[in-house]
Amino acid sequence: MTRRGGLRDAPAAETCFGASTWSPRYSRPHAAHFQLVTTDGTVLGTRELGRPDWPRGSVIYTGPNEPNLRVVDVLVTEDDDDPERFKVLVVEPA
8 A cells, every 4th residue: 555655554464563463564563661760768669661671871761841861880690591580771861
């Protein structure tokens, strides 16, 4: 299917984000989940972030109503490959 301007519409089966119909042409990369904790130990909760790695010094844009966060440290756990556990990012206001 082609629209005016030469842009191609995705077929209906490829617009679903289910695992059986995933298509790299139309899907965003999967977001990664992280647990955010401040340097003073306050747990900010779990966040879905757009990239899988956040090196020290990276700034996380949290939106117009919250302060941006700078990554201070990444805590490594024994079960880092376990999909049920999230990596922990230690952050401070940027």
